[in-house]
Amino acid sequence: MNVIEIQNLSFAYEKEPVLEHINLIVEERDFLAIIGPNGGGKSTLLKLMLGINKAKEGSIKILGKDPKDSLREIGYVPQNTNVNTDFPIKVIEVVLMGHVDGKRPLFGYGKDEIACAMGALEQVGMQEYAQTKIGSLSGGQRQRVMIARALCAHPKILILDEPTSSIDITGQRNIYELLKVLNAHITIIVVSHDISVILEYANKAAHVNKTLSYHDISDKNSTFHTHGNDGHFCEIELLQMLGSESCNSCEEEQPQWRLKP
Amino acid sequence: MIESIMEALQFDFMQHALLAGILVSFAAGIIGSLIVVNRMVFLAGGIAHTSYGGIGLAVYFGLPIFLGASLFAVGAALLIAALTLKKRHRMDTFIGLIWAVGMAIGVIFVDLTPGYNVDLMSYLFGSILAVSTSDIYFMVVLLVVILFIVTLRYRDILAVSYDSEYAGLRGVNVRFFYTLILILSALTVVIAIKVVGLILVIAMLTIPVYIAESLSKSLLSMMFISGTIATLFTLVGLWFSYTYDLTSGASIILVSALSLGLFLLIKKKVTS
Secondary structure, three states, X not given: OEEEEEEEEEEEOOOOEEEEEEEEEEEOOOEEEEEOOOXXXXXXXXXXXXXXXXXXXXXXXXXXXXXXXXXXXXXXXXXXXXXXXXXXXXXXXHXXXXXXXXXXXXXXXXXXXHHHHHHHHXXXXXXXXXXXXXXXXXXXXXXXXXXXXXXXXXXXXXXEEOOOOOOOHHHHHHHHHHHHHHOOXXXXXXXXXXXXXXXXXXXXXXXXXXXXXXXXXXXXXXHOOEEOOOOEEOHHHHHHHHHHHHXXXXXXXXXXXXXXX | OHHHHHHHOXXXXXXXXXXXXXXXXXXXXXXXXXXXXOXXXXXXXXXXXXXXXXXXXXXXXXXXXXXXXXXXXXXXXXXXXXXXXXXXXHHHHHHHHHHHHHHHHHHHHHHHOOOOOOOHHHHHHOXXXXXXXXXXXHHHHHHHHHHHHHHHOHHHHHXXXXXXXXXXXXXXOHHHHHHHHHHHHHHHHHHHHHHHOOOXXXXXXXXXXXXXXXXXXXXXXXXXXXXXXXXXXXXXXXXXXXHHOOOHHHHXXXXXXXXXXXXXXXXXXXXX
16 A cells, blocks of 8 residues: 655745655555765755655655645654754654644643653653653654654654754664564654664665655665675665666766665 | 831732732843843844833823833734744844834934923833822733633743744644743733833843743743742842832842842852
8 A cells, every 4th residue: 555655746945846746655564764965956856745845746645645635644753853852842742742632631731642642752662751841852862752743643754854863873873673563563754874783674775856766675685785794785786776776866076876886 | 127127018009019020120120031031032022122112102192101101012912923933033123123123213202202301211220109099900811811821821832932944833823822931922022111211121021930930841941940049130129129218129120130040159169
């Protein structure tokens, strides 16, 4: 089943196009990595999926519906969870924000909402920090809380924007291991720079730089050489295959990736 | 000391001053918390100065000062909300502009009012000893409205303040709550003008909040602690003002600022 269908999508903030003729299909329980250079349109593509920006041309369907009508289906973990750390707010309150407007008590939060939020914190292994001020957590812990907030509404799709950009290597691994577990039930889309790590976990990759080139990498271990014993596989190979696939449709910047390592 | 306080409290104007001080301090603690966490301090300063335009107009047309200042301040808040929701990166320019124009309007209309020499200083630095009974009513109503809104819509206000983009994705009407916070700020600024004056209002909205921020784990406790601290500062400031015959607004602010310095020193000692 296709959870996301993007057809011939183009977008521009002003005149200069940011995304052109994007086609993408995300299937249920995919783990899609969206990679590409800064300013290449990765975050813009996410914002279109979330319905924050509206497409100028083409269409996006989330589970067959318009992004604006599918708020409930998508859990979103924004970039920069390190800003605003002075804000006086407890971990549990942050997670409770994930609930979509529905039945709510006159004052404060409902018992079921709190139980649900605690459940989400348990899923990410942060339940003991529920009453802690968010600012006193480490970057990795805070990221887990943001994932719990996204899980709060029981989404079918989880979208993360640079989830590990400010976390140390061990913390990054932990986050990806967590996502792998979640992936058993949820479709996951991650925008990331850390190509080497993410590609171990993803089964699909999309390279976005104004246009999008897409590759199924689920069989990467059989098809591609890995580095040493740690199962890492080479960035250049990926860029290479993405480059070679897309160079029919797009121009200039691609050829450099075709260099053999 | 207790004797002198009892003596002072025999005067009506002192009772009014005390009551106004407590009401305004609590409102300032709650709304100041929202202003600080939303990084709207400069914005609140702009609204405070702009509201002088309303004071000038009220004087010229013979309307109640509070009414003129409130309407003008709310108008400025709506204008700023509309502009900043559209062009956030130009916000400081717009605020500076509205700030200056508002004050200029106030000065011109006071000039134009025949035979009336308004005491500009009392609006710039406050006149808590001249609080009337109707002023007190106005303050009570505003505080009740603030408590009502903040209690019933706490989670929306919290969501918009903490992460407005995310709140929008969860179906919260961000524009509405952003504008609501600004309107409540404008009204709070207007009543705080009576106590500390429009120049000093920013200190009243920020110093207690700054102290409360490091003492609280949630926005709710921050509001409550700020309100309590602000009340304490106002009462101590008033006492100084009465005893040594000093301007009340300035006394309150200096008491606040000195306390903040002391607090930061102690905090540094404790944490090191």
